[in-house]
Amino acid sequence: MTELSHDRLLIIDFGSQVTQLIARRLRELNVFCEIHPFNTVDDAFLDAFDPKAVILSGGPASVVHDESPRPPTSVFDRGVPVLGICYGQQVMMQMLGGKVEGGKISGGGGTAEFGRAYVAPTDNKLDLLDGWFATDREQVWMSHGDHVSRIAPGFEVFGTSPNAPYAITADTSRHFYAVQFHPEVHHTPNGAKLYENFIRLAGFKGDWTMSAYREEAIAAIRAQVGDQKVICGLSGGVDSSVAAVLIHEAIGDQLTCVFVDHGLLRKGEAEEVVTMFRDNYNMPLIHADEQDLFLGELDGVSDPETKRKIIGKLFIDVFQKHAKEVGDATFLAQGTLYPDVIESVSFSGGPSVTIKSHHNVGGLPEKMGLKLVEPLRELFKDEVRALGRELGLPPSFIGRHPFPGPGLAIRCPGEITRPKLDILREADAVYIDQIRKHGLYDEIWQAFVAILPVRTVGVMGDGRTYDFACALRAVTSVDGMTADYYPFTHEFLGETATRIINEVPGINRVTYDITSKPPGTIEWE
Ligand code: XMP
Secondary structure, eight states: OOOOOSOEEEEEEOOOTTHHHHHHHHHHTTOEEEEEEGGGOOHHHHHHHOOSEEEEOOOSSOTTSTTSOOOOGGGGGSSOOEEEETHHHHHHHHHTTOEEEOSOOOSTTOOOEEEEEEEEEOSSOOGGGTTTOSSSOEEEEEEESSEEEEOOTTOEEEEEETTEEEEEEEETTTTEEEESSOTTSTTSTTHHHHHHHHHHHTTOOOOOOHHHHHHHHHHHHHHHHTTOEEEEEEOSSHHHHHHHHHHHHHHGGGEEEEEEEOSOOOTTHHHHHHIIIIIISOOOEEEEEOHHHHHHHHTTOOOHHHHHHHHHHHHHHHHHHHHHHHOSEEEEEOOOOHHHHOEEEEOTTSSEEEEOOOOTTTTHHHHHTOEEEOTTTTOOHHHHHHHHHHTTOOHHHHTOOOOOTTGGGGGSOSOOOHHHHHHHHHHHHHHHHHHHHTTOGGGOSEEEEEEEEEEEEEEETTEEEEEEEEEEEEEEOSSSSSBEEOOOOHHHHHHHHHHHHHHSTTEEEEEEOOOOBTTSOSSOO
């Protein structure tokens, strides 16, 4: 639990796939909230967290089963507003004296419902719905098997849909609200309004801003680190860069960054990172030029997983070697984000908690006996970008596409050689330049070139060429877990292919990869 001084909203998670979106909607409203799995929330937790309001999330379980998850009953005794969503609505009704029934039934109380639905208002007026019904009905997203067949005492109905007569109910005297649909998803277009109304009537000040976060994070880093030294592995990616700048602002030269150049970076990348941090921020920075080491060990290796293992191990060795130069560092800084630390609820084989923990330099803290400083643990990716802007990092740096740790090694299927890497770097630079010139960079999650392990015949001028083929990749994605290829126009693709072939010696054929993920992956290896 964080030690921030803001009003806090607690989201009790029952395992819905979209619980994180609730947090996103609230953060957009400058409200600080945390997601905690139902089975970690007890009375003591509630006392310590002291929420100003509570949201009960959706979830896959069925309230009608005895073993189904419940929040502590004291949630309803704290005198704070509670909003139940989908499963959260049903659990609320069941616990407060209403009735929930499972499965499909015809007529009467309602049926299972998945997908788009329309909710119409009743004659009753509800503060939660202020400004919500722009017309006589609102589109919402339903996803429920069970349904409420009798609302709890004290509740009234404020919205109905053809299959959900209790789509919106509330006990206005206690500020308990319950909706059958998911206001947090995109398919409930006006859903953010409900959250806005909920936090307003709960009395939140909306003071969770990036400048407030910056001040508090700096104070927290100072309190944690004291006069000790911190080392930070800098990759040039957004997360580690923002973490480094924030920590540097907090403790100045007690922080040293280590930037490992493994020879698998993009054109101009090492210079860009070193110039920015050392020259612009005046930050102690060790530029570890270890290209010979990495490329030497990778010589003749073509298996993708072997490449990854070699790079991962060497990275740790090199980092450790250079960290010794810092002497007596006691802390390691990492750019871990909130989605990496949220405890997720799993229902397979009974409720269990899995914590996904993300270590950029896996295993290092234990091995080196270092403690962790993770100042971005509270933030989502777009909040990290906002913090980066707040800290004055250049927009071009903040908006960069993700770049994998193994770098160009996994964009060079087959054996890695220096000449191939040089060709790849040049082609990639032309491709990205094209994307930027056409104003498409920010629409794309990730774009890069892969150099293929195949030579093809071409004709340039009057001569025969026998050079490498390359593949362009560009995808849209929300989180990298699934992806669609980007629908470039034929004009763009044609112009880009011509530029690459004309400007990059060594490539005479350009292809565009139109595979989605799944079944493909974003990277070629
Ligand atoms: P895939 O290729 O698995 O990529 O669809 C999903 C996202 O992860 C990145 N990626 C990696 N990042 N080490 C990393 O740090 C890796 O070994 C690695 N492999 C893939 C990829 O660039 C994309 O953003």
